Amino acid sequence: MSIILWAVIVYLGYLLYNSIQGPIEFNKVKEARYAKVIKNLKDIKAAQLAFQEINGGFMGDFDSLVRFIDTAQFAVIQRRDTSYPDVEKNVAFGLDPQDGGYFVEEVIIDTLGFTPVKDSIYKGTDRYKTMMNIPVENVSEQFELKAGKLDKNGTIYSVFESRVAKDVILADLDKDLLAQEKQVISVDGVNGPYIKVGSMDEVDTSGNWPKIYDTDDNQ
Numbered sequence: 001m002s003i004i005l006w007a008v009i010v011y012l013g014y015l016l017y018n019s020i021q022g023p024i025e026f027n028k029v030k031e032a033r034y035a036k037v038i039k040n041l042k043d044i045k046a047a048q049l050a051f052q053e054i055n056g057g058f059m060g061d062f063d064s065l066v067r068f069i070d071t072a073q074f075a076v077i078q079r080r081d082t083s084y085p086d087v088e089k090n091v092a093f094g095l096d097p098q099d100g101g102y103f104v105e106e107v108i109i110d111t112l113g114f115t116p117v118k119d120s121i122y123k124g125t126d127r128y129k130t131m132m133n134i135p136v137e138n139v140s141e142q143f144e145l146k147a148g149k150l151d152k153n154g155t156i157y158s159v160f161e162s163r164v165a166k167d168v169i170l171a172d173l174d175k176d177l178l179a180q181e182k183q184v185i186s187v188d189g190v191n192g193p194y195i196k197v198g199s200m201d202e203v204d205t206s207g208n209w210p211k212i213y214d215t216d217d218n219q
Contacts, residue, residue, distance in 0.1 A: 022174060022177065023177060026173055026174055026177045026181075029170075029173060030169075030170060030173070030181065033136050033169050033170065034169070034190060034195065034209070034213065035213060036135040036136065037134065037135060037136070037164060037169060037195055038195065038207065038209050038213045039135070040131045040132075040133070040134075040135055040143070041143070041162060041195065041196070041197040041207055042197070042207070043122070043127060043128055043131040044065075044131050044132070044143065044145070044162045044197060045162075045197045045198065045205060045207070046121045046122075047065050047068070047069055047121070047128060047131070048065070048147075048160050048162075048198070048205070049205065050068075050069070050072065050074070050117050050120075050121060051065065051068055051072075052158060053074070054068075054072055054074070054117075055068075056158070057147070057158040058147035058148075058158050058159065058160035058198075059147055059160075060145055060146050060147035060148065060160065061145070062131075062132040062142070062143075062145055065145075066128060066129055066132075068117070069117055069118050069121075069122075069128045070118065072116070072117040073114040073115060073116055073117060074114065074115050074116075074117055074120055075111050075113075075114055076111070076112045076113045076114060076115055077109050077110065077111055077112065078109070078110045078112055079107055079108070079109055079110075080107070080108045080109075080110065081105070081106075081107055081108075082105075082106050082107075082108055083103040083104060083105050083106065084103060084104055084106075085097065085098045085099070085100070085102070085103055085104075086102040086103055086104045089102040090102050132145070134164055134168060134169065136168075136169055138172070139168060139169070139171070141164070141168055143162045143163065143164050144161075144162060144163050144164065145160070145161075145162045146160065146161050146162075146200055147159070147160040147161075148160075148200065150200070150201070150202075150203060152203060157203045159198065159199060159200055159202075159203060159204075160198045160200075160205070161196060161197070161198040161199050161200045162196065162197050162198060163194040163195065163196030163197070164194065164195055164196075165193055165194055166178065166181055166182050166190075166193055166194065166195065167182070167193070169195070186210075187210060188210050188212070189210060190208060190209050190210070191208055192208065194208070195207075195208065195209060196208050
């Protein structure tokens, strides 16, 4: 058998191997990187929801968001149900003011103390200080972050969005497979060209990743 024929056979074998193994390796690397990226996006979401709870809106700047986490505190509250005689109503019906049968029901909220937001959300770690960084080797970029207001049928809502392009996360991988990944539309995949949490166009604080990334192993 000629050397040229052997070379052709080897080359075809290489192409066949690559056509099978290439997507497998691509998906393996992709899923590992996505898990890290999504973990940071979850931290960003947690910070934004804490900011909203205390300040009533969202923050579009990472430095300000980190400063908030460093200093903010959640109020520790206790809710108590109570009731007392509805004196005015009892009198109006000619009943005993105190024991006439009509009562006012109320919920009393007591503030018991305060707890640091960073301890409540991040359990004593300082990972929130690097949550804006893309956790992929040799990638120095940060997540995009926007916040603002959205008018939905005359009602104004606070919204935010944080995202990173798949082009950034998977820049060093096969370009054809990357192009296919950016067009994914599937309940089991990350749809579209970005991994993101929140939305500037909808009242939505969820991420666009599948549920597999919300299992205990991927927290």
